[in-house]
Amino acid sequence: MVLYGYWRSSAAYRVRIALNLKGLDYESRPVHLINNGGEQHAPEFQALNPQELVPCLVDQGRVLTQSMAIMEYLDETRPTPALLPADPAGRARVRALAQVVGCDIHPLGNLRVLQHLVTQFGADDAAKGVWSRHWIGLGLQALETMLAGNVATGRFCHGDSPSMADACLVPQVYNAVRWKMPMDDYPTIRRIHEACQALDAFQRAVPEAQPDAPKGS
Amino acid sequence: MVLYGYWRSSAAYRVRIALNLKGLDYESRPVHLINNGGEQHAPEFQALNPQELVPCLVDQGRVLTQSMAIMEYLDETRPTPALLPADPAGRARVRALAQVVGCDIHPLGNLRVLQHLVTQFGADDAAKGVWSRHWIGLGLQALETMLAGNVATGRFCHGDSPSMADACLVPQVYNAVRWKMPMDDYPTIRRIHEACQALDAFQRAVPEAQPDAPKGS
Numbered sequence: 001m002v003l004y005g006y007w008r009s010s011a012a013y014r015v016r017i018a019l020n021l022k023g024l025d026y027e028s029r030p031v032h033l034i035n036n037g038g039e040q041h042a043p044e045f046q047a048l049n050p051q052e053l054v055p056c057l058v059d060q061g062r063v064l065t066q067s068m069a070i071m072e073y074l075d076e077t078r079p080t081p082a083l084l085p086a087d088p089a090g091r092a093r094v095r096a097l098a099q100v101v102g103c104d105i106h107p108l109g110n111l112r113v114l115q116h117l118v119t120q121f122g123a124d125d126a127a128k129g130v131w132s133r134h135w136i137g138l139g140l141q142a143l144e145t146m147l148a149g150n151v152a153t154g155r156f157c158h159g160d161s162p163s164m165a166d167a168c169l170v171p172q173v174y175n176a177v178r179w180k181m182p183m184d185d186y187p188t189i190r191r192i193h194e195a196c197q198a199l200d201a202f203q204r205a206v207p208e209a210q211p212d213a214p215k216g217s
Numbered sequence: 218m219v220l221y222g223y224w225r226s227s228a229a230y231r232v233r234i235a236l237n238l239k240g241l242d243y244e245s246r247p248v249h250l251i252n253n254g255g256e257q258h259a260p261e262f263q264a265l266n267p268q269e270l271v272p273c274l275v276d277q278g279r280v281l282t283q284s285m286a287i288m289e290y291l292d293e294t295r296p297t298p299a300l301l302p303a304d305p306a307g308r309a310r311v312r313a314l315a316q317v318v319g320c321d322i323h324p325l326g327n328l329r330v331l332q333h334l335v336t337q338f339g340a341d342d343a344a345k346g347v348w349s350r351h352w353i354g355l356g357l358q359a360l361e362t363m364l365a366g367n368v369a370t371g372r373f374c375h376g377d378s379p380s381m382a383d384a385c386l387v388p389q390v391y392n393a394v395r396w397k398m399p400m401d402d403y404p405t406i407r408r409i410h411e412a413c414q415a416l417d418a419f420q421r422a423v424p425e426a427q428p429d430a431p432k433g434s
Contacts, residue, residue, distance in 0.1 A: 050362035051317060062306050066320065069312035076305040088293040089279050095286035100268060102316075103283065107324040120348060121338040131337060145267035 001026040004048065004056040006033045007210035007217075010106050011067040012055040013171035016210075018071045020201035021162060022078050026057075030212030033111055053112075068095075068102050071164050083164045094158045097146060097165035101172045105139035108132075109175060132179045140176065140186050143169070148188040155195050162196060170196045174207065218243040221265065221273040223250045224427035224434075227323050228284040229272040230388035233427075235288045237418035238379060239295050243274075247429035250328055270329075285312075285319050288381050300381045311375045314363060314382035318389045322356035325349075326392060349396045357393065357403050360386070365405040372412050379413060387413045391424065 003019070003026045005012030019026050031054050032039045039045060040052045049056045049065045057064045059077075064070045075083045084091045107113070109132040117123035117131060147153045157165035173193045176183065183190055196202045203209070208217050220236065220243045222229030236243050248271050249256045256262060257269045266273045266282045274281045276294075281287045292300045301308045324330070326349040334340035334348060364370045374382035390410045393400065400407055413419045420426070425434050 050366075051321065051356075051359040053321070062309075064309050064313070066313040066316040068320070069309050069316055072312055073305055073309040076308065088290055091293065092279075092281050092286050092290040095289055096281070096283040099283040099286055099319075103285070103320050103324050104268065104270070107320055108330065113325065116348075116351065117338075120344070120351075121334075121340070123338070127337070131333075134333065134337075139268075142268040149267075 002029055002058040003027070004029045004031050004045070004058075005054045005210075006031055007207045007213040009033065009054050010171040010175055011053070011102075013174065013205055013207060014067045014102075014167045015055045015057060015070050016205035017162075017167040017170065017202055018074050018083060018164070020204050021081060021083065021167070021199075022074060024074070024078065028211055030210070032212065068098055068164070068168075071098075071167060075164070081161065083162075083167065085158060085163070090152065090158060093150075093152060094163045094165045097143065097157050098168040100139055100143055100146070101168040105135055105172055106175070108135040109179075129179055132175075133181055136172070136176045136179060136181055139172070140181075140189060144186045144189055147192065153188065153192075156192055162199065162201070166192065166196050169193065170202055219246055219275040220244070221246045221248050221262065221275075222271045222427075223248055224424045224430040226250065226271050227388040227392055228270070228319075230391070230422055230424060231284045231319075231384045232272045232274060232287050233422035234379075234384040234387065234419055235291050235300060235381070237421050238298060238300065238384070238416075239291060241291070241295065245428055247427070249429065285315055285381070285385075288315075288384060292381070298378065300379075300384065302375060302380070307369065307375060310367075310369060311380045311382045314360065314374050315385040317356055317360055317363070318385040322352055322389055323385075323392070325352040326396075346396055349392075350398055353389070353393045353396060353398055356389070357398070357406060361403045361406055364409065370405065370409075373409055379416065379418075383409065383413050386410065387419060 003015060031045055040054060046052055048063055055067055057070050064073055071083055084094055114128050117128060147157060152158055154160040156162045157169060170193060207213055220232060248262055257271060263269055265280055272284055274287050281290055288300055301311055331345050334345060364374060369375055371377040373379045374386060387410060424430055
C-alpha cells in the first residue's frame with residue numbers, strides 16, 4: 001500500500017494510526033502542501049485525487065480518498081483488530097464521534113480554509129488563531145460531554161480498545177495544542193489521549209516521526 | 218422513529234432522503250435554528266445532542282447524531298434497499314463521494330459558520346455568498362471529475378440505484394442553487410440530480426415539503 005500524505009495533515013495522521021493499529025505496512029509518499037505552490041495541485045496528484053487533498057491511499061491499484069472512508073475500507077478488508085464495534089448502536093456512536101471531528105471541527109481549521117480567510121477577509125495570524133480555537137473549542141466541548149456522560153466510554157472513546165473515533169480524536173488534540181488551546185476543560189479527552197499515546201501504533205503516527213517532517217520539529 | 222430536524226438543514230435533508238428510500242415512517246420534530254435564539258441551544262435539545270446541531274434521530278430509545286453515521290446505522294439495521302454497495306471498493310467510493318459533501322463542502326457553508334463570519338470578520342451578505350460559492354464550487358468541481366471520469370457512475374452516483382452519495386449530493390445541489398451557483402460546469406451532477414428528483418423518496422424530502430417550512434416557500 002502507498003499512502004500519499006503530509007506530516008502535519010490531520011486527516012493523513014488518522015489513516016497512519018489506522019494502518020498502524022492494523023499492523024499494515026505501507027510506503028509513505030509525502031505531498032508537500034505548501035512548497036512548490038502546493039504539490040497537491042500538481043497534475044499527477046490531481047489525477048489520483050481530484051479534490052487535491054491528502055490523504056490518498058492506493059491499495060492493489062484501488063485509489064482511495066477521504067480519511068474516514070479509507071478507515072472503513074481498511075476495517076472491511078482487514079477486519080482484525082476492528083476499528084468499529086460489532087453492534088449497530090456502538091458503530092453509530094463511534095462514527096458520530098469520529099464525524100464530530102471529521103465534519104465539524106477539522107474542516108474549519110484546514111490549511112486551505114485558513115489561507116482563504118487571509119485572501120477573502122485579510123485575516124492575520126492572530127485572527128486565524130481566534131477562528132481555529134473557536135471551532136476546536138466548540139467541538140471539543142461537545143465531545144467531552146458525549147464521552148464523559150456515556151457508560152460506553154472506556155479506556156478509549158468506546159470501550160477498552162482503540163477505534164476510528166480515537167484515530168480522529170488524537171490528531172485533533174494535536175491541532176488543539178498547536179493552536180495553544182487550554183485543555184483543562186476536557187479531562188476525559190485528555191485521559192483518552194494519554195491512553196492512545198501510550199500505544200506504539202499512535203506513537204509511530206505522530207507528525208514529527210514522519211519522513212517528511214522538518215528536522216528538529 | 219423521531220427525527221429532530223429543520224426544513225432547510227442540509228444534513229437533516231440527507232437523513233429524510235435515507236428514511237424515505239428505505240420506506241421508514243418517522244415523526245418529524247422541527248428544531249428552529251434561528252427563532253428563539255436557536256432552539257438547538259435549548260437545554261432539552263442539548264441533552265439529546267451536545268453538539269446542538271440537527272439532525273438527531275431517536276430509534277427505540279437510541280439517540281443518533283451526525284447524518285452520515287445515521288445513514289450507516291439505518292443501512293445496518295434496515296438493510297433493504299441498501300444505501301451502500303456490497304463490495305469494499307464500491308463502499309469506499311460511495312463513502313468518499315458522500316464525505317466530499319459532508320466533510321469538505323457543507324461544513325464550510327453551515328449556518329453557524331456564516332454567522333461566525335459576520336461576528337469575527339463583519340461579513341455582509343455579499344461576502345457570505347462569495348465564501349459559500351467558493352467552497353461549493355471547489356467541491357462540485359471535484360465531484361464532477363470523480364463522477365464523470367468513473368465507469369462505476371451510472372444513473373446515480375454509483376450504479377443504477379440511489380446511495381448515501383446521492384442522499385448527500387442532492388441537498389448540496391439545493392444549497393448551490395440557493396446561493397445562485399451557475400451549474401453549467403457540472404453536467405454529470407445535474408443529470409444525477411435530475412434522476413434523483415424523479416423519485417418520490419427525494420421529492421418528499423425537499424425542504425419546502427416539510428411541516429416547518431414557511432408557507433409559500
